[in-house]
Structure formats: C-alpha cells, structure tokens
Amino acid sequence: xxxxxxxxxxxxxxxxxxxxxxxxxxxxxxxxxxxxxxxxxxxxxxxxxxxxxxxxxxxxxxxxxxxxxxxxxxxxxxxxxxxxxxxxxxxxxxxxxxxxxxxxxxxxxxxxxxxxxxxxxxxxxxxxxxxxxxxxxxxxxxxxxxxxxxxxxxxxxxxxxxxxxxxxxxxxxxxxxxxxxxxxxxxxxxxxxxxxxxxxxxxxxxxxxxxxxxxxxxxxxxxxxxxxxxxxxxxxxxxxxxxxxxxxxxxxxxxxxxxxxxxxxxxxxxxxxxxxxxxxxxxxxxxxxxxxxxxxxxxxxxxxxxxxxxxxxxxxxxxxxxxxxxxxxxxxxxxxxxxxxxxxxxxxxxxxxxxx
Amino acid sequence: xxxxxxxxxxxxxxxxxxxxxxxxxxxxxxxxxxxxxxxxxxxxxxxxxxxxxxxxxxxxxxxxxxxxxxxxxxxxxxxxxxxxxxxxxxxxxxxxxxxxxxxxxxxxxxxxxxxxxxxxxxxxxxxxxxxxxxxxxxxxxxxxxxxxxxxxxxxxxxxxxxxxxxxxxxxxxxxxxxxxxxxxxxxxxxxxxxxxxxxxxxxxxxxxxxxxxxxxxxxxxxxxxxxxxxxxxxxxxxxxxxxxxxxxxxxxxxxxxxxxxxxxxxxxxxxxxxxxxxxxxxxxxxxxxxxxxxxxxxxxxxxxxxxxxxxxxxxxxxxxxxxxxxxxxxxxxxxxxxxxxxxxxxxxxxxxxxxx
Numbered sequence: 001x002x003x004x005x006x007x008x009x010x011x012x013x014x015x016x017x018x019x020x021x022x023x024x025x026x027x028x029x030x031x032x033x034x035x036x037x038x039x040x041x042x043x044x045x046x047x048x049x050x051x052x053x054x055x056x057x058x059x060x061x062x063x064x065x066x067x068x069x070x071x072x073x074x075x076x077x078x079x080x081x082x083x084x085x086x087x088x089x090x091x092x093x094x095x096x097x098x099x100x101x102x103x104x105x106x107x108x109x110x111x112x113x114x115x116x117x118x119x120x121x122x123x124x125x126x127x128x129x130x131x132x133x134x135x136x137x138x139x140x141x142x143x144x145x146x147x148x149x150x151x152x153x154x155x156x157x158x159x160x161x162x163x164x165x166x167x168x169x170x171x172x173x174x175x176x177x178x179x180x181x182x183x184x185x186x187x188x189x190x191x192x193x194x195x196x197x198x199x200x201x202x203x204x205x206x207x208x209x210x211x212x213x214x215x216x217x218x219x220x221x222x223x224x225x226x227x228x229x230x231x232x233x234x235x236x237x238x239x240x241x242x243x244x245x246x247x248x249x250x251x252x253x254x255x256x257x258x259x260x261x262x263x264x265x266x267x268x269x270x271x272x273x274x275x276x277x278x279x280x281x282x283x284x285x286x287x288x289x290x291x292x293x294x295x296x297x298x299x300x301x302x303x304x305x306x307x308x309x310x311x312x313x314x315x316x317x318x319x320x321x322x323x324x325x326x327x328x329x330x331x332x333x334x335x336x337x338x339x340x341x342x343x344x345x346x347x348x349x350x351x352x353x354x355x356x
Numbered sequence: 357x358x359x360x361x362x363x364x365x366x367x368x369x370x371x372x373x374x375x376x377x378x379x380x381x382x383x384x385x386x387x388x389x390x391x392x393x394x395x396x397x398x399x400x401x402x403x404x405x406x407x408x409x410x411x412x413x414x415x416x417x418x419x420x421x422x423x424x425x426x427x428x429x430x431x432x433x434x435x436x437x438x439x440x441x442x443x444x445x446x447x448x449x450x451x452x453x454x455x456x457x458x459x460x461x462x463x464x465x466x467x468x469x470x471x472x473x474x475x476x477x478x479x480x481x482x483x484x485x486x487x488x489x490x491x492x493x494x495x496x497x498x499x500x501x502x503x504x505x506x507x508x509x510x511x512x513x514x515x516x517x518x519x520x521x522x523x524x525x526x527x528x529x530x531x532x533x534x535x536x537x538x539x540x541x542x543x544x545x546x547x548x549x550x551x552x553x554x555x556x557x558x559x560x561x562x563x564x565x566x567x568x569x570x571x572x573x574x575x576x577x578x579x580x581x582x583x584x585x586x587x588x589x590x591x592x593x594x595x596x597x598x599x600x601x602x603x604x605x606x607x608x609x610x611x612x613x614x615x616x617x618x619x620x621x622x623x624x625x626x627x628x629x630x631x632x633x634x635x636x637x638x639x640x641x642x643x644x645x646x647x648x649x650x651x652x653x654x655x656x657x658x659x660x661x662x663x664x665x666x667x668x669x670x671x672x673x674x675x676x677x678x679x680x681x682x683x684x685x686x687x688x689x690x691x692x693x694x695x696x697x698x699x700x701x702x703x704x705x706x707x708x709x710x711x712x
Contacts, residue, residue, distance in 0.1 A: 037505065049490055051499045145409040146410065151709070156512060
C-alpha cells in the first residue's frame with residue numbers, strides 16, 4: 001500500500017465540492033411529482049435506463065406474457081411528519097404500493113418492505129409504524145414477504161424512510177393503457193379529492209389549526225379488482241397521488257394523445273378541503289390523494305361501474321367528472337364553474353414537498 | 357377549525373422528545389447485519405408482520421406455485437462513500453438485488469429502482485450512479501422496469517440512498533432451502549472473501565492508505581443459473597453480504613438445525629484483504645462480500661459444480677471450504693489454521709455500519 005495520486009473514487013467523491021455552483025443540483029421541487037420531476041426523469045434517469053416498459057412511466061412495470069403477467073412497483077415514502085390525521089408513513093407505504101398495483105389491473109400477491117431508520121429513533125415510533133403497516137396490509141389482503149432494514153446516522157433519515165415494493169398477478173384479458181382511450185369515453189373519480197396532501201400539510205405547516213380533514217389513505221385493490229372482473233372493458237385506471245388530479249390528467253392526455261375534458265362543478269371535494277386549500281394557497285387539483293382512482297370507461301359501461309363503486313366504502317362518492325374529446329392534441333382542459341375553459345397544467349413542483 | 361387538545365398525530369410526533377432517554381432507541385449497530393439486527397427484527401418487526409414466507413428470513417420471498425413461482429426481494433443501499441474502488445452505490449444496488457434473486461434460484465425478470473435524493477446533490481453525481489446502474493443491469497441481463505424518485509432536505513439522505521427491488525421466475529424443480537441440508541453435504545465458496553467491505557471501509561476510514569483492494573460487487577445470476585440448470589440437486593445457496601461469512605454460516609446452521617463445519621485453511625482470501633482486515637482490526641469472516649456465494653451440494657456433485665464455476669470469471673477461485681456434520685445442534689464451527697476448533701459467532705453489529 002502506497003500513497004499516490006487520488007483514486008477515481010476520491011475524484012468522484014470530491015466532485016460535489018470541486019464544481020459547486022457550476023453544475024446542476026437537485027432541488028426539493030424535483031421531488032414534487034410535477035414538471036420538475038418530469039425534467040429530472042427525462043434528462044437524468046430515463047435516457048440511461050431506457051426500455052419500453054420503463055418508458056411508459058406508469059405506476060407499475062409489467063413483465064411476462066398472458067397468462068403469467070406480473071406487475072412490479074416501488075415507492076419510497078419520505079413524508080413529514082411521520083404521523084398525520086388519518087394515517088402515518090406505514091399506512092401510506094402499504095396503500096400507495098397496493099394501489100399502484102391495483103390501477104395496473106394486478107392482484108397484489110406480495111409486498112417487500114425496506115426500512116431506513118435514523119440512529120436515535122425511538123423504537124416506540126418504529127413499533128407504531130410497523131403496526132400500521134401490518135393493519136393496512138391486512139386490510140388489503142396482502143402480506144409482507146421480504147424486507148430489509150438499514151440504519152443511518154443522526155439526522156440522515158429524518159426519523160425514518162419506508163420503501164415498499166409490490167408484485168401482483170394480472171388476470172388474463174385485462175389490458176389497461178392510455179393508448180386504449182377513445183373519444184366519448186367517460187372519466188370516473190372514485191371519491192372526493194385533495195384530502196391526503198392537505199391533511200399532511202396542515203399538520204406540518206399549521207399545527208395550531210384544528211381541522212376535520214384526514215388523509216384518505218386506503219387500499220383500493222379489492223374494490224378495483226371487483227370492478228375489473230365485472231367490466232374488463234375498462235380502458236385505464238390511475239391513482240392521483242403526487243402531482244394530484246392535474247398531474248394525472250395532463251400525463252394521461254399526453255400519453256394517450258387525446259384531449260381530456262373535465263368539469264370543475266362535477267369534481268367532488270369536501271368543504272373542509274376547499275377551505276384548507278384556500279388557506280394554504282394551493283389548487284386542490286394539484287394535491288395528492290392516497291385512496292382515490294380515476295377510471296376511464298366506455299360511456300355505455302359508466303352507470304354499471306358507478307353502481308359497483310358506490311357499493312363499496314371507498315367508492316360511495318364516485319361520479320363521472322369528464323370525458324375524452326375528439327381532438328387529438330394531448331391536452332387536458334377544464335370547464336370551470338363560471339363557464340370558462342382553461343388548460344390544465346401539471347404543478348411545477350415547488351409547493352408540495354414531502355407529502356408522501 | 358378550532359384550537360383544542362393535541363391530536364393523536366401530534367402526540368405520536370412528540371413522543372421522541374417527551375420520552376427521551378426512557379425508551380429504546382435505534383443505534384447504528386442495529387443496521388450492521390449482525391446480532392443486533394436480528395434482535396431488531398425479532399422484537400420490533402417480525403412479530404407484527406409474521407407469516408411463513410417472511411419468517412424464513414431468506415434473501416427473497418417466494419409466492420405462487422409451480423410452474424409460476426415468483427421471487428421478490430428488496431434492499432436499501434446507504435453505503436458511504438457513494439463511490440469506492442471497484443464500484444459505487446449504483447452498481448452495488450443492482451448486483452445485491454440480482455444476487456438475492458439468483459441465490460433463491462430465480463431468474464431475474466425485472467428491477468424496480470427507488471431513489472431518495474438529497475437537496476443540493478449535484479446532478480453529475482446522480483448521472484454517474486444511474487450510469488453504473490445501467491451498466492450493472494446490462495451485465496446481469498435484466499432491465500429496470502419501474503421506479504420512483506423522492507427528494508429530501510439538505511443533510512437528510514447523505515447524498516443519496518438507492519433502493520432496488522427485483523422479481524424473478526423460479527424454474528420448476530428448483531427447491532433451495534436450509535431444511536434440505538444433509539450430513540455429508542459439502543460447502544463451496546465461489547471466490548475470495550471480504551473485499552467489498554474492506555474496500556469501502558479503507559476508502560472511508562483510511563483515505564490516505566492506497567490499496568489494490570477493490571469491491572467484488574458483481575452479478576452472479578448468469579453463473580448460478582447455469583449451475584442450477586446442470587445440478588438441480590443443489591441444496592441451498594446464499595451470498596455472504598452484510599454479516600459476512602460468519603453471519604451466513606451461523607444463520608444457516610440455526611435454520612437447518614445442522615452442525616456446519618468449515619476449515620480456515622480452505623477459505624480463499626487475498627493477502628491484501630488479510631492485511632487490510634488486520635489494519636482495521638476486523639475478522640475477515642465478518643466482512644461483507646457482494647460478488648460471492650456459498651453453495652451447499654451433495655458430496656458427489658461437488659467436483660462437477662467446481663468445474664462449472666471455474667469456467668466463469670466470477671468463479672475462478674471456487675473451492676470446497678466446509679461440510680455439513682452429523683451433529684444436529686445448529687452450530688457453525690471452524691477448524692483453525694493452528695489445529696483448534698472454535699464456534700463461529702455472528703458479528704454483533706457495531707463494527708461495520710454503512711457498507712452497503
């Protein structure tokens with residue numbers, strides 16, 4: 001062993017210091033699920049990893065062929081605070097992953113749990129989160145079948161981060177994809193919007209304010225699987241999490257190449273959510289939901305799907321809120337309360353850090 | 357909205373402060389992959405999530421039945437520094453997950469990539485890690501099919517954490533489990549030990565020392581699949597990562613209920629690794645490997661397996677280094693260089709933080 005010139009690893013480790021200010025840096029807004037997240041993916045991640053499955057940018061990747069198709073999904077949860085009205089980071093991690101599988105048309109068959117714990121975290125906090133994970137998994141009818149636990153130094157994981165991956169089996173005949181949208185299809189929302197993101201942000205940014213608002217985090221897999229079994233003609237499903245309804249609809253319009261039209265007056269939202277959004281200066285369309293799905297159906301199936309949804313505790317407020325129009329311009333448009341029309345934009349990203 | 361008594365979420369968020377010093381806390385050593393990690397799992401994680409698959413505590417969970425068995429695995433990578441001789445956090449994340457699938461007998465079919473990035477991270481660092489992920493995935497013949505990116509505040513992810521999950525298909529007829537060990541079986545090691553952990557620790561703790569030592573991080577899936585295809589009688593395989601060879605062997609002895617005997621003189625280790633371990637005051641048996649596997653085979657198949665391994669760049673130094681003895685006491689024993697016998701112990705955990 002001799003002392004000589006810096007090794008390649010030292011050079012790389014030193015780059016952050018050496019080139020400070022001269023190169024691009026990650027900003028919190030890159031994680032907001034908005035336009036900046038898209039830019040990060042398009043410029044720094046997708047080009048090197050590109051393949052047709054990942055390029056679809058759906059919530060789950062699908063491998064294999066009928067009848068053995070398997071969906072895989074992963075999500076890291078970095079929400080602050082760890083506990084909020086209606087849930088905690090553990091419940092969120094399970095429902096988020098289960099819902100990503102469910103909207104891909106998959107029946108969840110197993111979860112993988114990664115924990116990154118911070119030195120000094122009280123085990124009572126860990127216990128509480130693991131209990132929530134257990135309860136939510138039971139609610140969804142799925143088990144944690146493998147896991148991994150790491151510990152990092154004080155301050156380096158803001159308490160804890162939870163990562164869940166999940167796999168699911170896709171029944172034969174199910175084919176959900178933006179490319180399947182047709183003019184005249186209707187858009188269904190399974191319930192009222194914006195409650196998860198607002199509950200977290202109120203707890204974090206205005207702890208002095210008391211509100212009835214609770215996170216809507218809930219597993220949707222049993223409800224959505226039932227509907228898909230009855231109506232295999234469903235075109236596409238997705239859950240409006242990070243990026244909110246605006247993010248989902250602008251993505252869907254772009255990916256399908258269709259014009260998507262929604263009507264503001266038809267979007268279910270509770271008065272307390274509207275109030276909280278106004279107080280925080282946020283557009284409810286931009287805010288994350290963790291127990292809602294958007295379902296695109298052929299018009300002649302919409303009443304049947306609504307009936308089925310409304311028979312489920314997580315679908316009581318289901319309603320049609322938009323349609324696929326004939327223009328093939330890849331834009332999402334909202335007809336507003338006051339009779340105007342505006343194009344939806346994906347949130348930029350800076351307003352909503354760390355809500356999931 | 358009214359101001360009233362603290363909500364349940366506030367109470368839980370306040371627990372860390374309120375009960376400081378009076379309750380259990382997570383220590384860095386809980387993440388070392390040793391006895392303390394076991395205690396954390398046994399007391400705080402497994403009881404609430406228990407099911408037979410997770411309870412096996414193998415590197416991957418398996419769902420489904422023949423011929424459609426699917427293995428799922430997850431690992432979080434928090435290694436410091438991000439770049440080290442022979443690899444970086446990206447290469448490590450791919451090879452670790454691919455190898456967890458490979459030792460479960462699975463053919464990897466897809467990877468999921470979670471990134472937790474710290475605000476202020478230079479994009480040039482991210483680009484370099486994503487390139488490594490791409491290169492390692494190509495080497496393993498597998499694609500990243502889904503992913504998720506989050507951003508946390510400055511200092512809260514020590515640069516970046518990488519989480520990889522993977523799925524794989526288990527061919528019919530493959531049945532790898534500690535319960536299949538029989539007295540007389542031989543233990544094969546695919547190459548020299550301790551290089552990954554030592555390369556990382558030298559870079560981190562003794563940056564002034566120059567060494568030829570490099571991480572052995574390498575995907576083993578193609579080599580191991582080939583061997584399993586030729587020798588389906590293989591009993592069990594596992595990669596000695598966190599916890600090292602000592603951790604693997606004590607786990608295997610306990611899980612199989614058999615006595616495992618290894619011979620110190622037969623364990624391949626390079627002089628520079630021996631030197632570095634001595635300098636750092638560590639036992640090479642405790643140190644993580646990221647490109648090695650232990651394979652348990654019926655004695656009459658061992659020469660064939662060795663021949664096959666040695667035809668592969670990752671198996672050139674493969675050798676028999678131990679056997680399964682007749683005592684059914686669940687202990688792992690080493691016959692030492694000087695003719696003694698000592699029971700192996702799983703490392704406690706405090707010596708080796710953040711090496712993967």
